[in-house]
Amino acid sequence: MRWWWSMVLSVVVVVAVQGTVLQCGRQCTCKDEKQSYKHEFTVDCDASTLVEATMTEELLDVSRDLTKIASPQALVSVKGGVSLNLNITLAFLQRWREFSMSHLDVNGASRVVFPHSVPTLKQKKSDHHFVGMKLTGVSVSEVPAGVFSGKLAAGLSLHNTSVGLLPAGLFRGVPSLYNLHILNSTVGMIEGPLSDAVLDTKVWRKVEEPVKVANSTVGLLSGGALHFKMEAYQRITLQEVSLGRVDSGAVQVEGGEVLVEQCVAARVEADAMLLGEKTRFQVKNNWFALQPHALTQLSCEQEGHRMYDNHFSVPHNNTVIPVSLTINQTAAPAGAEIEKELAERERLIAILSTVIHPTCIFYNLAPLPTPAPLLTSIFLTPAKIVQFVLIGLVVGLLIGCLIFLCYKCLSRRRRRRRQARCDQPLGQQPIVMTQITPEPIYEECLSPPPLPAFPCREECSTLRADNGIRKKTVENEYMIMDRS
Secondary structure (H helix, E strand, C coil): CHHHHHHHHHHHHHHHHHCEECCECCCEEEEEEECCCCEEEEEEEECCCCCEEEECHHHHCCCCCHHHCCCEEEEEEEECCCCCEEEECHHHHHHHCCCCEEEEEEECCCEEECCCCCCCCCCCCCCCCEEEEEEECCEEEECCCCCCCCCCEEEEEEECCEEEEECCCCCCCCCEEEEEEEECCEEEEECCCCCCCCEECCCCCCCCCCEEEEEEEEEEECCCCEEEECCCCCEEEEEEEEEEEECCCCEEEECCEEEEECCEEEEECCCCEEECCCCEEEEECCEEEECCCCECCCCCCCCCEEEECCEEEEEECCEEEEEECCCCCCCCCCCCCHHHHHHHHHHHHHHHCCCECHHHHHHHCCCCCCCCCHHHHHHCCHHHHHHHHHHHHHHHHHHHHHHHHHHHHHHHHHHHHHHHHHHCCCCCCCCCHHHCCCCCCCCCCCCCCCCCCCCCCCCCHHHECCCCCECCEEECCCCEEECC
């Protein structure tokens, strides 16, 4: 009897640990869609009402051989609840990575448990090009190293997620990084290096911001945690991030741009940021506790290299001195002498030169103060300032009245001249058009004057015949016409 009860208890314990196994047709909807250029396997699971669930390789149980399918893709998504404990088995991950492109999306879970270790796969042929994972609203103790191996590119996105460790070798066996986004999340430690070599962010698709950490908390950013090679148009963003400690060489970037904005770091070690010559950077409005030589490698001489509006805590003589690269940092207290203000400026420059590059100090500090005239402090009392203001008002009113009177006088003189000019008689009265005598454009035709006597009328041979007899002619006032 005792033996039987022990068997029952052992079975109950196994079931409690494993929970409900997610299966197609029950908690999951599985589709197999063949398209012109790819074969897509889609698995959508709803585990929002479950407390314990397990993902096994049965979710991706494809009867055909994947090697004989053109570009097989596996898209798996699990929707859980606030009380769900989701266990992901090693067999599922191994089957999941066999597809040409695979993606896992877990949205909502009290806890997600991965295998402690995942064997690293060698890089396969070129058709195995991407593997990605997105965790939203979950808690994970550790994402296993090598889970993305065997593909040409990989991506990891954390949204509202708590992760204890992103271990070294997380992207082992992956030559390129598609994206690493940590948004509104908490990561205990990002351990470097994340890959065997420098992760190249150049992939088949143009990604302008492959690495972004925003509104998140990272306890430790170890050496080589963010070591990337980027294109000129790409950017790494650290925005509103709370960092516990940043080790030496934690951020190493070649090419592209690095933006660090509104971040807080409790301790930044020496040479924490190592950037290439062609890497642009903006470090602005941050609160950093810097150790000696923390940012001395970042020179602000070149275009696109900027560091401004930061607040630094610098160790000096066994004490921590707060220093801010703001306009008001070098302003002396009210009533202080200009010599003291200059001395304070020199002291701050000496302190900052131990943690940042000298070119960044002069680029960010306020301009040198200009000494005010001594007469200002002696004669310009508040009472005299009021007197000067009143005198200025009176003088201004007098000048305004004089200008107004001059204007009135000039207007009156102009009016008089105009009136006198109109009253003078004109030398010649104007002629009205109706009084002009109409003259004809032309006159009546007259009879033409008589022609003078023809001098040879009687003698010309043309008027007589051969026999000397005059031809029959008719005389008129103009010509002689021959009727013969």
